[in-house]
Amino acid sequence: MERFAVPAPTLARRMLGWRLVSEVGGVRTSGRVIETEAYLGPEDPASHAATRKGRTDRNASMFEGGGTAYLYFTYGMHWCFNVAAGAPGEPGAVLVRALEPLEGREVMEARRGRSRDLTSGPARLCQALGLDGTHDGHRLEGPPLWIEEGDAPDERRIGVSGRVGIRKARRWPLRFFLEGHPDLSGGKAPPSDPRTLPAELHWIHRPGSSIRRSTSTESA
Template sequence: MTADTVADLTADPTSAVRLLGAVFRHGQCAGRIVETEFYDQTDPASHTFGGPTPRNQPMFEAAGHLYVYRSYGIHWCANIVVGEPGWGSAVLVRALAPLEGIDLMWSRRPRAKKATDLCSGPGKLCAALDVDRTDTGQYLIDGGRISLELAEPPEPDAVLVGRRVGITKAVDRPWRFSFDDPNVSKPRPRR
């Protein structure tokens, strides 16, 4: 939890906590990360559970890479790779508090009714920031069109913990973390 840069993030759930508050930027748009989930190679719910495949290859790169996958044939979901190269673990970005390029986000998500509809879910934030397959494997450090700026480590009291969402395996692992923020997606974590 003492990581100074994204490249220092280790392959454990503390990385998901450390990423809370970080600013995720893609092109003109940016948002503050308010909800994350941790996934690991030992985790039956993870795409890397069965080892490397052409699809999940980016998750085996060094910490600080991006892994984007298609969900239910419809949505894109963005993950920040953590841990050493060769070990498949990553943190799913589940919700953002919009910061910049908010007009652009509205134009990409015309069905949103409230500002908190723009990025309050993993598929929504990818639509709002225009993240898709072409971004998978990108390195978030060297300021391309995608980047990530770490914030100060969050106060432990400010972090809510819960079980992960939308999975059928290992649902009991308390690897979902969030702030108490209106942009957090549906079943809100407690504690």
């Protein structure tokens, strides 16, 4: 699980191209990660782990260390799937916003009740893969839910924008996606503006820095 023990922005970018696999209900469905968003800890006002909140029953999985599934319920009817990032005790997570369907398309269509837009949104992909609150806190090391690394996409195909559906810190450059992919979520993403980042977070946008920065627990 070492690969998840990096800051959320690093992991969010690195997860593009990885494969999310579900065997929920005994049937296999999977998809290639094509769109992610990073949520930080106390320093990120948009995060469920923002300072004023701290650790609660709802966001506890964000504190459990990289590779823990964090699923939360929102708008009274939708589940969203995140992967906790970083070291235990240091909250952070990557929201998976869209997948390219790979396996189990017919199962996804049955779960979604339609044949289009199967995994092009954070709540849609949860429905397609059968994910809900029962998977919150699951370590992503094996069934019923895990992640396999894939080939890193061409850096030139990776887009960066502000995050979708939030007001606070909306122009922070924390949404990552494969440019032009047909299965991206339809959400309206604001352009990113790195100047809105507090000084201590400027490392996020320096080219290359977000995929090189290590956490305090990474000795090498």
